[in-house]
Amino acid sequence: MFEWNSNLEIGITEIDDQHRQLVILLNKLFNAMKSGSGRRILSDVFAELESYAIDHFTAEEALMAQYAYPEEDKHRAAHAEFKTKIETLKQESEKNDQNGLTIPVLLFLRQWLTDHIANTDQGLGDYLIRQNAS
């Protein structure tokens, strides 16, 4: 179980709400794994992650462009890496029916929360608040 905490809160409501959705999805996968159904819901998790990445990164990138965020290129590159990693994990899991990739997916998402959201997005949030974007 991954708890939402103030390190994840960047202060921009639209973005924080979307980040909360990712925590909910991570916990859904974790709970399914505990009850032995992680593998069964994995394809749904990938589908949710793909649509999450499109909607959420589009929202963040629109704000970066609107407020001329100096770190935009680097931040966009991190989003592109997320999409590539999810795509790779999805393809691997489709190739390998016996050994589900639930643990690598879980670990990747947990790391994304602590690395990207708590640091990179936090930097974007600070900048946007200074620009009165909230």
Ligand SMILES: [Fe+2]
């Ligand atoms: Fe981001």
